[in-house]
Amino acid sequence: MSDITYTTNEAAHRYEASIGGQLAGYAEFNLLTDAIMFTHTEVLPEHEGKGVGSGLAKHVLNEARDKALHVIPVCQFIAGYIRKHREYADLVRPDVQRAFKI
Template sequence: MADIKITNQPAQHRYEAHIEGQLAGYCEYNLLSEAVMFTHTEVLPEHEGKGVGSAIARHVLDEARAEGKQVIPVCQFIAGWIRKHREYAELVRPDVQRAFKI
């Protein structure tokens, strides 16, 4: 597996994943007072199948947890990832879980 480096780019409202200095994917977000709303995640075609999406999801959710933020997974990839990784479900309020079928 390639070494994936993820950084927050607050001015662009997104996290970026890089492999060997090349942009491999990103996750866009909106920061709210007590939550972070993830709106879109994309892995560039040439980096699909390298674990980039999962690395992004784990990173952004771990960072939300560390900051004490709730998560609103508008992005279908992030919502689906939480469904598969139930240890992150507590980051999503029960009413929001119902709305996004988590």
Template sequence: MSTEHSSVEVGNDEAENRYVATIDGKPAGTAAYERSGDTITFTHTVVDEEVEGQGVGSTLIRHALDDARTLHLTVVPQCAFVAAFIEEHPAYQDLVA
């Protein structure tokens, strides 16, 4: 079981259609998405090798899904990492179409 990295910050880079995770101000991972109306499709998630297994990806996806919930968006987990995260965290399954 991985532990979450305490200093991970996540922001939405709407111009680039991706959520970006940073650690101490340095990019650590991204979750790319496509937005269409009330639907957000997560297409690809990348976490830097140096921080793999430290919870960066989970923190990134949790933030993105919480954002989707706040914005009342339907989630399409095209990315295998996002799909697996939702499967492992039933509280997010209601977001999926």
């Protein structure tokens, strides 16, 4: 896997993953009072299969934990990542877990 760097693009409301200085993928979000809602995650076709999506999901969930934010995983990729990686389930409130089948 290539070295992936992660940045926050506040103006675009998204976390970005880059490889070699080129955008490889992103996770769009809306910041709420005490939560972060992830609405869409995308990996650019030329970077698929390089771990960009899973690395990005791990990064954004760790950021949410560090900032003490609850997660609302509207994005099915982020919701699926949490289902597979139960160590992040505590970031999602029980009522939201039920809504997104976490």
